[in-house]
Amino acid sequence: MTATGAVEHEDRLAGGLVVEVIETSSLGDRSYLASDGEVAVVVDPQRDVDRVIAAAGRLDVRIALVLDTHVHNDYVSGGLELARLTGAEYGLAAADEVPFDRRPLSDGDAVELSPNMQVRAVATPGHTYHHLSYALEGQDGPVGVFTGGSLLFGTTGRTDLLGEQHSEDLARHQHASAQKLAAILPDGAQIWPTHGFGSFCSATQASGDSATLGEQKRLNPALTLAERDFVEQTLAGLDAYPAYYAHMGVQNTTGPEPLDLREPVRAEPEELRRRLQHGEWVVDLRSRKAYVISHLAGTVSLGLDGPMVTWLGWMIDWGAPITLLGESREQVGEAQRELARIGIDKFAAAAVGTPQHLAVDPDQLRSTPTATFADLAAALDGDAGLLPAPAVVLDVRTNNEFSAAHVTGAVHIPLYELKDRLDEVPAGAVWVHCGSGYRATAAASLLEGADRPVVLIDDHFGAAAGAGVPMTDGI
Known part of the structure; x- marks a missing residue:
């Protein structure tokens, strides 16, 4: 690479x-x-x-x-x-x-x-x-x-x-x-x-x-x-x-305009908090493994280790202000290049550092509980351990993926529709999954931003049936 x-x-x-x-x-x-x-x-x-x-x-x-x-x-x-x-x-x-x-x-x-x-x-x-x-x-x-x-x-x-x-x-x-x-x-x-x-x-x-x-x-x-x-x-x-x-x-x-990859203006922690409070898109570019350990409340997880450009471009309202948040200037620069390929080349700001470094107040810091499909199977049988019992299993895969097979009783809202359909997610703790964990992490960050209790199933969907999760084949 x-x-x-x-x-x-x-x-x-x-x-x-x-x-x-x-x-x-x-x-x-x-x-x-x-x-x-x-x-x-x-x-x-x-x-x-x-x-x-x-x-x-x-x-x-x-x-x-x-x-x-x-x-x-x-x-x-x-x-x-x-x-x-x-x-x-x-x-x-x-x-x-x-x-x-x-x-x-x-x-x-x-x-x-x-x-x-x-x-x-x-x-x-x-x-x-x-x-x-x-x-x-x-x-x-x-x-x-x-x-x-x-x-x-x-x-x-x-x-x-x-x-x-x-x-x-x-x-x-x-x-x-x-x-x-x-x-x-x-x-x-x-x-x-x-x-x-x-x-x-x-x-x-x-x-x-x-x-x-x-x-x-x-x-x-x-x-x-x-x-x-x-x-x-x-x-x-x-x-x-x-x-x-x-x-x-x-x-x-x-006729596309020439590419401009100059670094966006830096957002200091206070400015970053203001943008988050206004509900702007602040995109955390770190891996989902890093995100679940610690992140700023209100940020959206779309790591550069996955198809960030596709899902961000699909979910945002075109022209909405975007702030890029990375661990380094290199991460921000890579995200700029990726997004410029789909015509997103003007950014509200960028911020560089760890969540602890970028937080104005420790109350801004969040972590996301994670689970496997084996954990889900146990929770559905009444043994959630220290995790909140699942009130709803949310599947954020595409329509074709869901139609092929899904967790029995799961609510299906594709990731690209979730921000506009959050009110359709039933009340209670949401256990969210996708095909591998990347989209589910983005979904979990959106749910957290709406003050919903969420558990991220960071696991491959192919492991669900073998783990004992009840499955439905076809629609």
């Missing part, structure tokens, strides 16, 4: 071509830099383009072309800014109307980067109507394809981001696009998708870390199912996606 949160590796291909993979694991996405040792093309860069420029410098190659496969809904693109900084051309689908200069690309258009490398646009509608994939071609033909939100590892991109009314039509397009890629490219072609590594842009959970087109022909539903069956399966698997997606396409279409 680099300081910027990128995990990088590379695929070495025939003809001396190299594809550098730049991961953004917090959003479940990948960007790519492909080169022949002298020039490079970048596909689907995130907003923090310094990572891409550093990769090009390390390989000693010149970025000549920047491409986006589609107008992204899950992050702010760095394509326009990267092209501006490097002097590269910026390529987008010709059908996407934008106010800035770019190279318009349509199905079949080829861009020669050198005698050894070119990319060819392939129209692959489905994730969006104007979606393009880009086949990477060497001297002996195609060696791989950048598939964006089209063909992913074991699945495809979701088809409802342009509105539910388009999801069925786009699902049919998605099936046809996958079949098209399979027909025009060799089985040995590598697949380099942008989404599918935890991204909510994926229709269903992706599987695997790399793949060839031939491998996908044997396991990807878009290539193994008939169109009708694929459409039905795709639509049935769709669940809610983050609320901040509504703002991403707008920014990417109008």
Whole structure:
């Protein structure tokens, strides 16, 4: 893991071509830099383009072309800014109307980067109507394809981001696009998708870390199912996606502003207390293990060791003031970078230090009781030990997770809806859980902020049945 949160590796291909993979694991996405040792093309860069420029410098190659496969809904693109900084051309689908200069690309258009490398646009509608994939071609033909939100590892991109009314039509397009890629490219072609590594842009959970087109022909539903069956399966698997997606396409279409990662103004303890008293978002970036031991009352736990950016962006009212609270300047800086990727780049303040250091009064300090599913099973049988007996078990997972299996009698409110539905949580002590503990910790912090007695079940949901917790399969 680099300081910027990128995990990088590379695929070495025939003809001396190299594809550098730049991961953004917090959003479940990948960007790519492909080169022949002298020039490079970048596909689907995130907003923090310094990572891409550093990769090009390390390989000693010149970025000549920047491409986006589609107008992204899950992050702010760095394509326009990267092209501006490097002097590269910026390529987008010709059908996407934008106010800035770019190279318009349509199905079949080829861009020669050198005698050894070119990319060819392939129209692959489905994730969006104007979606393009880009086949990477060497001297002996195609060696791989950048598939964006089209063909992913074991699945495809979701088809409802342009509105539910388009999801069925786009699902049919998605099936046809996958079949098209399979027909025009060799089985040995590598697949380099942008989404599918935890991204909510994926229709269903992706599987695997790399793949060839031939491998996908044997396991990807878009290539193994008939169109009708694929459409039905795709639509049935769709669940809610983050609320901040509504703002991403707008920014990417109008042209994102350059990134500003200057440190926010510091909030001293008295100022911090004032913001907490006013109910502002003060986000504790430490791990949940540290949070439960001690934290400031009213803070929300969204540690950098999990998908902080997704859940904060999903839960807040867009434009609400945010104060970042970290143990170090580095933590605050990392959070800034993560949040800038979804267009949150203006902060009310930041604070650095331990809860004890940042508290004006010791009465501000809180701790959160924790339990396992074995503890829950015992408590439901009447033996809660020193913990408050559970009046309600609250499940904050997604709709699809709850539908698959849940604790019998549990109240279900997804985390992204909890702050607006706190009054629906029955009275009494709340034992809250999710799939692993991360979302449940965020939920516990919201419940504590509403003066509710809460016990955090910091455990994997898969352990519940074996621990003796009564379970219900399906809805």
